[in-house]
Amino acid sequence: MSNIEQTLSIIKPDAVERNLQEEIKNEFNKNGFRIAKEKKIHISKDEAEQFYKVHQSKPFYNDLCEYLSSGPIVVMALEKENAVLDNRKLMGATNPKDADEGTLRKKYGISIDKNSVHGSDSVENANIEIDFFFKG
Numbered sequence: 310m311s312n313i314e315q316t317l318s319i320i321k322p323d324a325v326e327r328n329l330q331e332e333i334k335n336e337f338n339k340n341g342f343r344i345a346k347e348k349k350i351h352i353s354k355d356e357a358e359q360f361y362k363v364h365q366s367k368p369f370y371n372d373l374c375e376y377l378s379s380g381p382i383v384v385m386a387l388e389k390e391n392a393v394l395d396n397r398k399l400m401g402a403t404n405p406k407d408a409d410e411g412t413l414r415k416k417y418g419i420s421i422d423k424n425s426v427h428g429s430d431s432v433e434n435a436n437i438e439i440d441f442f443f444k445g
Contacts, residue, residue: 314392315345316429317438322380323423325349330383333426336413337387340399346386346443354378360441363434369422376422384442393435396428 320333330349337344352360357374364370387396401412405424408415418424429435 312390313388314390314432314435315386315388315439316392316396316432316435317427317442318385318387318396319377319427320383320385321423321425321427322376322382323419324417324425325381325383327417329417329425333413333417334385336399337385340395342387342389342392342396344385345388346439347383348442349381349383350442351381352378360438372422386439386443393429393432397430400426400428 318337320330324330324333334344354374357377360377361370361373364373389395399413401408401414401418403414403424404421405414405418406421408418413426414424417426429438
């Protein structure tokens with residue numbers, strides 16, 4: 310039995326602003342992901358605060374919320390075996406400077422804050438995050 314998982318991916322405002330959505334989606338396709346759901350939205354700061362609730366206690370929380378709500382984003386539910394881990398590998402380190410060659414953040418990220426993509430960090434969080442954007 311195959312272990313098909315879903316993970317949430319967000320193409321963040323800096324990448325949408327530079328019109329990189331298609332390029333990034335092609336990377337997902339090339340790496341065996343299926344885009345099960347997708348939409349382009351602009352969330353409010355309140356929604357960003359709800360989404361990033363887990364980071365509430367961290368010093369970067371407010372900036373993170375400001376940034377995610379600063380422009381349109383593309384949210385996707387990606388599907389494949391081991392989707393969560395494979396997507397984290399494909400994204401690369403949070404800081405593009407530390408990310409491996411060929412990763413999305415190395416290719417497209419501008420800075421630790423504007424690192425172009427978000428991905429769920431666990432299967433559990435993936436379900437919560439996908440529900441957050443695609444409920445109902």
